[in-house]
Amino acid sequence: MxxxxxxxxxxxxxxxxxxxxxxxxxxxxxxxxxxxxxxxxxxxxxxxxxxxxxxxxxxxxxxxxxxxxxxxxxxxxxxTVDLKSLKEVYALRMKLHEITGELSSVAHLTNDDIASLENVLEQCDEMLEQRDPEKLARLYNTFQEQIVRHINNEPLREVSDRLYYQTCRVWLQILPDMDWSEEVDVMRDEVSQVIEALRAGDMHTVGQVRRDHLFMMLGRIKRYLGGATEAELDAVLPSRRSTNDE
Amino acid sequence: MxxxxxxxxxxxxxxxxxxxxxxxxxxxxxxxxxxxxxxxxxxxxxxxxxxxxxxxxxxxxxxxxxxxxxxxxxxxxxxTVDLKSLKEVYALRMKLHEITGELSSVAHLTNDDIASLENVLEQCDEMLEQRDPEKLARLYNTFQEQIVRHINNEPLREVSDRLYYQTCRVWLQILPDMDWSEEVDVMRDEVSQVIEALRAGDMHTVGQVRRDHLFMMLGRIKRYLGGATEAELDAVLPSRRSTNDE
DNA sequence: TGTAGTCAAGTTGTATACAAGTACAATACA
DNA sequence: TGTATTGTACTTGTATACAACTTGACTACA
CATH class of the missing domain: 1.10.10.10 (Winged helix-like DNA-binding domain superfamily/Winged helix DNA-binding domain)
Incomplete structure (x- = not known):
């Protein structure tokens, strides 16, 4: 509330x-x-x-x-994001990350962009101290926004943005039950590698890095969804909570 | 009117x-x-x-x-579809056709589906007799709809549909100035090859065929746009006609 | 004649009243 | 007590009145 x-x-x-x-x-x-x-x-x-x-x-x-x-x-x-939609969106997003490097190149990369990304990196480090899933998710949203901005192909940029928000909440849903430091470390790695690739002007590597991390994230999510108790599954899949506020 | x-x-x-x-x-x-x-x-x-x-x-x-x-x-x-957007959409659609074969398989292909596609093929043959660009474009729309229906990945299906309608009118715009029988033949070829691939249950080939035809169509469009007179370019690019009806 | 201004007829964007539909609780009745 | 029903208070969907804005034509005036 x-x-x-x-x-x-x-x-x-x-x-x-x-x-x-x-x-x-x-x-x-x-x-x-x-x-x-x-x-x-x-x-x-x-x-x-x-x-x-x-x-x-x-x-x-x-x-x-x-x-x-x-x-x-x-x-x-x-x-509610069901498992089928989750798999479909992730499969498509992985393919889109691959072609991002082929359809787009690193252009108009200002110092502010780099500084903004390194700011994300710093905030990642701070995340290790306090366990705040929503804050981490918000940080990942800004990271996503920063990267998508550098996609030159406008229709691809729009599609990538839409697909991201379609399923990104699933990760946050099970984040409280996951290994916190592992998730922060993985995210830090992705941000770090993306910055390095952007500095080198290699959009192809950016796409590759993001695809690999997306694949691994899907694996971790599946692991928690597969080995989850019934209560945990209910919390993610068919829930019908009524958290109205007014 | x-x-x-x-x-x-x-x-x-x-x-x-x-x-x-x-x-x-x-x-x-x-x-x-x-x-x-x-x-x-x-x-x-x-x-x-x-x-x-x-x-x-x-x-x-x-x-x-x-x-x-x-x-x-x-x-x-x-x-108005400008040349930059046209290239971007076509580039993305070509990539999407490639991944369609990897993310989707031929499932639930009924006899009605085949019959419907062969009906498109027959109408292609009839198109050679009378030069009716709008009718040909409408036929291609139904063809596109039939194929998109067989994409299993729902987000990919939706994106493919949207991107198609974003630029498909450019072809129709310059169709009156193109080689009519060549365009009909090319379309007939695509429909024919897609039917054959669908019958074989090979979605990968379907995507490949469609990608190749899309690439060639972009080439033909560019040829007409590049060698067009100023009047023809005006008709396609920055027009501001006011064909209001009420 | 030329020019500025003003008015009128369009347009989309917003706010609002009403229609259609749902869920739930209270009430009447057996 | 149990059950059906009816009414009430919500919801979204639609129609409509009005506000904000643009364009063009017409008019008044120099």
Whole structure:
């Protein structure tokens, strides 16, 4: 209910709809809206101080992304990522990472970009001290955003962005049960290797690194999903929690 | 103004929004709404006998697809596909065709599917007699739909569908100036080879065939765009026709 | 005649009233 | 007590009135 929600209306560059879209998408990806949560259009309209109309525009876009599902008379619920979809998205994302290196090259890499990525690296190190899954997931979101920005092929960039947010919350869902230091180390490795490849101007290696890490992450997730107790499986797969807030 | 517009409201399986979406998308792809056309929400609402609200829902989705662009006070215009986007989409689609064979296999191939594809093949032969670019484009759309249906990976299927409609009208735009019998023959070849590969259950070959044909089509398009007169380039690239109808 | 200004008729974006549908609880009744 | 039913309070979907904005034509004026 009282998560860290910074209502940022100072994003003047993006349109209002775009700002609200990214905000709600981030909340879904960070499990502030867990799967099954019923999102009330009226509540969101009141929070963002607009009418239902722009909110509906955002929710319709999120529904096209597969993140929510609107049903007349019921409500708009955050979707659950089933294992089949997870495998499909991961398989496609791995292939897309491979072709990213072939369709895109490292261009317009500024010092700010490098500095921003090294900032991510530093925050990774700090993560070892305190166990905060949501914070780590948020950090990985910013990392993803930084990398996707360097994809030159615009349709590929858009697809990569969409696919990432479609399933990234699964990792966060089981992160509390995983080996914390191992996950932080793995992420640190990926960030480090990506920075090195970007510095060398080798987008092909960037894609390769990300594909390998994606593959290994899927393996770790499967391991926890496969050897999970029934209660843990319920928490990930068919849940219908009702964490409404207003 | 008086194009062949069959207002099909008998599609009871899809929702109303879905039906209108596919109808307008088809019109854009067939150049019944050429680039630059201003689509009036009121006119569309009157034609489909609904209010502006569901029409806006459809237009917003088309805008996310990159097919139209809404500007306050101006209108909703059909976008123009510039050469850069064309190359990017084609490059990505070629790669996607390659990975389609790796992520998807030929499953649930019924006799009706084969019959439907052979029907496309027959209609190809009939195309040689009369020069009707829009009819050929419509036929290619149905072919594309038949093939995409057999992609098992759902996110890949969705992406392939979207990317196809993003640029397929470029071919139709220059089709009147191309070698008609050559284009029909090339299309017949692709359909024929795809049918053969599907019969053999070889999705990998399907992807390969489609990739090769896509590559060659891009070459032919570039040839016509490169050696085109200024008038022809204007017709394809930065046009701002205003073919409003109401 | 030329030019600036103003008004009118469009457009999309927003807010809101209403229609359609669902779920749940209270109530009437056996 | 148990059960069916009905009403109420929610939800999303639709239609509509209004606000914000653009364009072009027409008018007033120098």
């Amino acid at each position: 009282n998560q860290k929600r910074k209502l940022d209306f100072n994003n003047s560059s993006d349109s209002l709809s775009q700002t609200i879209y990214k905000e709600i998408r981030e909340r879904i990806s960070l499990l502030q809206y867990p799967p099954g949560t019923v999102l009330s259009e009226n509540a969101l309209a009141a929070e963002f101080e607009v009418s239902r109309t722009p909110i509906r525009r955002v929710l319709q876009r999120l529904e096209l992304d597969g993140l929510v599902l609107s049903k007349r008379g019921i409500g708009t619920m955050v979707t | 008086n194009q062949k517009r069959k207002l099909d409201f008998n599609n009871s399986s899809d929702s109303l929004s879905q039906t209108i979406y596919k109808e307008i998308r088809e019109r854009i792809s067939l150049l019944q709404y050429p680039p630059g056309t201003v689509l009036s929400e009121n006119a569309l609402a009157a034609e489909f006998e609904v209010s502006r609200t569901p029409i806006r829902r459809v237009l917003q989705r088309l805008e996310l697809d990159g097919l139209v662009l809404s500007k306050r006070g101006i209108g909703t215009m059909v976008t």
